[in-house]
Amino acid sequence: MNWQAWATVAVIAGAMALFASEKMRIDVVALIALAALMALGILDPHEALAGFSNEATVTVAAMFALSLGIERSGALEPLARLLARIRRPWLLTLALMLAIAPIGAFVKNVALVATFLPLALRVCARTRTSPARVLLPMAYAAQMGGVCTLLGTSSNLLADSLAQRHGLPAFGVFEFTELGALLAVAGIAYLMLVGRWLLPRHVDAEQPQALDIGSYVTELRVMHGSALVGTTIAAARLGERYGVYPLELLRGDRRMWEPRAQEIAVGDVLLVRGDWDKIEDFRRRAGLQIAPEHRYGLPGGGAPVLAEVMVAPASRLEDRTLAEARYPWGYAGTVLAIHRRGQVLREKLDDVRLEVGDVLLLAVDERDLAKLRADEQVVVLSEREDARRVSRRALVAVAIMAGVVAVSGLKWLPIPFAAICGAVAMALTGCFGRKDVYEGMDWKVIVLLGAILPLGTAIEKTGLSHAVVGTGMALFGTHGPLWALLMVYLLTALLTELMGHNPSVVLMVGIAFQVAQSLGVDARPFVVAVAFAAATSFATPVGYPTNTMVYYAGGYRFTDFMRVGIPLIALFCALSMWLIPHFWPFHP
Template identity: 70%
Template sequence: MGWQAWATVAIIIAAVIAFASEKIRIDLVALVVLALLVILRIVGLDEALSGFSNEATITVAAMFALSLGIERSGALEPLIRWLSRIRKPWLLTLAMMLTIAPMGAFVKNIALVATFLPLALRVCARSGTSPARVLMPMAYAAQMGGVCTLIGTSSNLLTDTLAQKHGLPPFGVFEFTKLGAILALVGIAYLLLIGRWMLPQKSDAELPVERALGKYVAELRVGRDSAVRDKTIEDVGMGEKFGVHPLQLVRGEQELWSPQSEKLQVGDVLLVRGEWEKIEDFRKAARLEHAPEHRYMQEGDDPRVLVEIMVAPASRAQGRTLPDLNLQWLYDANVLAIHRRGHVLHSTLKSVELDLGDVLLMLVDEDKVARLRIDDRFIVLSAREEAPATPRKAWLAVGIMASVVLASGMHWLPIPAAAICGAVAMAFAGCYGRRDIYQSMDWKIIVLLGAILPLGIAIEKTGLADAVVSASMGLVGDHGPLLALLVVYLLTALLTELMGHNPSVVLMVGIAIAMAHSIHADPRPFVVAVAFAAATSFATPVGYPTNTMVYYAGGYRFTDFMKVGIPLIALFCVLSMWLIPRFWPFYP
């Protein structure tokens, strides 16, 4: 290999480390990769920019718009109302999986999980069941459904586009359905009969909807009539009597980190940690005020409710502070407390840089909750109201989505054209507002796709793909195409858990096709193996966005995903090795 091939190897290794660490945004990592490829002249400028005009990138953007129309039109509300009547957790788990898996074939998985997550939490709260028993199967079902159609997940579209660039005929919209449906049914049975016994009986962070959520950090101000005025924190005994623990005392510009012996004065702000109900009990007994919000429920005000919201994956709120978000201006909302799982916050609320999974407890006018629900930066965990009934728009959204699937499935229109036409039709039908589409678009994924695609070109141009294939074939030897297929599947699955499904597809499609050519086999079964291994990421909470969402909401440990997910990946791998050659023969 030449120096450019080794440079590409170094870039790939650095990218894998950056993706796996999650310390740098995925779209920024992809842009750095793109910049390095151009600077080192491994790819030309036209090749570097080709990813942003790629069919997969454009189609994914249009499918985001279609999913938004389904979500905002209220088309999912009848299902939510039906599922909300279920009382038994195991039955809810089964119903959730059977509902979400088919829908995941056409609707963005993140939107599905975000929509059904509050419902699952409410039912768990009513039945006294840990959310950890329900949320992971729900996230897995969304992935199982997504792989069933070509348009169900961005990695399937990307796989098809890259395969066509290598001269393969395009896959049909429903070509993956026969294998995907079998795997989904087997996966649901596994989760219901075996996986549920591996799930934690109790989670680290229970998320009941109408009571305390985890360990909140809140700010309480000492007023003139406070019962703790002129007393020390040690004398107050808030830990022994109320289970509330002081973290910091803020007095003007001073921040006192060991405040136990300090006498409390008017205007002092206590940073405390505890369950919300206990914080409230202490606040009322000590006659303290909420520092961010002086009026809790004044007479004559509009009804105000407590709302719990979680910072969503790929949210624009990540890395920003509360003043940056303008929640008070947008919703007349006041954040009362913040919960970060696994960490004790030691900063005042306005100084905290928000992260994925952070939960905010805030006071908001009741009529503002509906607007808050459609803010894609957050997932409303409680005080979730049903969307206004709009049956006309719901039916229009479903009809437009069905038309897109039919037009592309019958080859009346190319998939990108059908998806764009559908997005335009939903806009004219009023399924979402004119600004919604730009605010709710997952631009990180769009930029990631556009910027990471040239890496596949670099792998081909530098001869790196041939070198990897030669090394792999040295391991496979003369053991036939099935072993080569297994190597492709396992390598894709491993890369997906480390760096996500789209980058792993970019790395593996060219290698899979080259490996097939080296043994004179049809490349299509190898490409299918890449698509399925990339789209079914179960072993870690970071391999797929839906896993990340339920990881924080369900209070799971990292090892919980490994215990349930690794056997499921192994099961899917065995079934795929048996079924892929039957549906897509090695030597047709």
């Protein structure tokens, strides 16, 4: 290999390390890799920017808008209310999977899981069942559904676009459906018959339970007349009397060096940890005031409603402090407390940098509940029941989505054009607001696609793909195309768990074509293997956004994903090796 190929290897290795470490946002990592390839002269400006005009990038953006219309119009609410009536957790698990998998073929997976996550938590709280028994199968079902159509996930669209660049005819919208449906049925059967026994059975005290997500950290201000004035924290014995545990004593901007021995004065702020109902009881009995509520309150004097929200994957709130995040939310709300799984926070609330999975106890104006539900930056874990009827906008949104699928499936219009027309139709009919489409768009994914696509060009331009294929074929090529297909599938699955599904598709589609050419067989089976292996990431909580969501909400450990997901990947791999050559023969 020449120096440019080795330089490309170094860029890929660095990007993989950053993707896997999660120390930096995925779109920033992709931009860094793109800038490095340009600086090294491996890509010229035209090649480097080609990813942002690629039809896969445009189509994914339009599909995000369509999914947003379905979500914001309330089209999924009747199904959610129906599922909320289920009393048995195992039946809820099965019903959720059977409902989510078909919808996931057309609606963004993250939006689906965000919609059904609160009702799953409510049913688990009502039946005193650990959410860990329900949430992981729900996330897996969203992935199973996404792979069933070309529109279901961005990695499918990306694989199709890259395949066309290599000269293959475009895949049809429903060309993946037959294989995807068979794998989904097998996956659901596995999760109900085998996987449910591998899921955690404990009910952890830190698990979401109705309006009690666990131990919150909040600030309580000592007021005139408080029973704590003049006493020390040690003498007050807060843990024994109230079940509330003091962490720090704050006086102005100072932390007291020995908080337990320090005499409490009017105006001091106690940083405490405990269940919210115990904190509230302690506050009333001790004559304290919730400091955030005292500082900010609710403008306009609206009726406050408590809601628990979780910071969602790809949220703009990530890595921002509460003070920085307060103003962009667009509704009247005050963060009263915060819960972070597995950690005890000791900073002032305004100094806490938010992370994905943090749960915030929010006092929000009752009139702004609709805005809160529509906020893409958070997932509402608990709220008042909403008994609204299906709106006209919901029916219009469903009709527009069906029209886009029909028009593109019948090949009356190219998929990107049909998706853009559908997004425009939803905007004109009011399925989402004028600003919603920009606020609800997952720009991280759009930038990631635009910046990572040129990496595939660099792999082929430098001859790196030939070197990788040569090594792989020396190991597997002599055993025939089926073994080579297995190699492509397993390598894609491994890269997906490390890097995410879209980067792995970019790396593997070119390699899949080289493998097919070296064997003298059709490349379509190999592209399908890449698409399916990338879109079904079950073994880690970081390979797919829906996994990340339920990882925090369900209280899972990393090993829970491996224990349940690795056998499921093996099942999908075995079935794919049997079915892919059947639907897409090596020698058509």
